[in-house]
Amino acid sequence: MIQVGDEQIYRVRDFDSSQRVRVVAIEMGKKSAKYEIEFLAGGSAGKREKVPGKRLRGAWSGVREYDELMANWERLAAFELTDPEEAAVETVFLELIPDEVATWEWSALVRWVTTIHDPVALEPLIGIPIGELTDQVDSFAIGESTVVSPEGTLMIAEYACRVNPMPILDGVIDEERQCREKTKRGVTHTSSGGREWTTDPDWEYRSYLERYRPRHELLRGWCGHRAVTMQERLAAAEAEVQRLDVLITRLIDQMKEHEHGHFAEVMERVHEEERITAANYRPVVDRPLKPSEIPVRYERAPRRWGYRHW
Structure with a gap:
């Protein structure tokens, strides 16, 4: 607990330089x-300053160790994951990597680093020695654990998929099957008040393109x-259109x-x-019309009945 007179490490932000300060007063609030x-x-x-x-x-006596630790964290912050990579990593860790072996950190100073708790148990899950992994990416030790950068997290997920791909592929196929049903009919939800409403299939398809397909690929x-x-x-889409044309023609004839x-x-x-073709799929941006080009519309005003005042 901090006391008056203590010399402390002062930083406004996590990766700022450490400054030496002394506590001269403490003002206790409600929270x-x-x-x-x-x-x-x-x-x-x-x-x-307050x-x-x-x-x-922390205490100024430990500033050397603290600065070294924060420098390590700052090194790991140089690599960032994209949204599809984040979603794919989460899928792999939930499915293939037990928490007692390694955990990806979401609330740490640097998002998506991985803390390796049991390197001996992790090696058969990813198919390579931990030393080979840490030689390729930034990492540092904290106690008995090893923290690797987001790039290392990405490599762990990829190597784990190579060793044990079937659970991941089965999950992708099952999720794509669900997405296919959603893009056909939408999804029916029930509000807290008991009212049912259904999402638009077009919205579900856009959601699939933006969120699911990049992760699946x-x-x-x-x-x-x-x-x-x-x-x-493109070839598959054209073949599917031809198949559906033949099927619809048969149904109409029946x-x-x-x-x-x-x-x-x-x-x-x-x-x-209402066919969707290359000509009508691409949005066409027209220039704004000049006033002289805008067609004139004549509208007949209804006759107003009333008394004429002389």
Whole structure:
């Protein structure tokens, strides 16, 4: 517990330089305390200031160890994961890496670092010695554990997928099956008041493209499956359109033969007129019209009935 007269390590932010201060007064509040400090060195020597307790990082006698620790954390902060990588890492760790072996840290100074608690147990899960992993990425030791950078977290997830790919691939297939159903009919939800509402299938499809598919492709790549190319997607889409055209034509012909001619004609017309083609899929940005180009619209005002005042 901090006492008046203690010399403390002072930092405004985690990766700022440490400053030497002395606590000269403590002001206790309802929830937290405010500390009046006096700077003992540098350009601010002799200056006094009231600061929250989180800026006092420990006794000044341990400043060397503290600075070394924070320098290690700052090294790990140089690498950041993308959103799909974060989601893929979370999937792999939940499925393949037990918490007692290694944990990815979300609330640490640097997000998505991994703390390795049991290197002997982790090695068969990722297929390489821990020393080989730490030689390739930034890391440092804390007590009996080893902390590796977000880049190391990414490598652990990828190597774990290579060793044991089937649980990940099964999960991807199951999730894609669920997404397919959502993009067909939407999802029905019930509010706290008991009212049911259904999401728009188009919104579900956009959500799949933005959130799920990048993660699925990344996980497949880690598991040894090559990502689908744009050419393959295009060829598959064209083949699927042809298959559905044939199927819809057969259904319309069957409806006409079974006295549903009017409905069949409507469906045939809608199917043809609302086709999504390359010409109408791409949004066209037109220039704004000049006043002289805007067509004039004439609207007849209704006659007003009333008394004429002379």
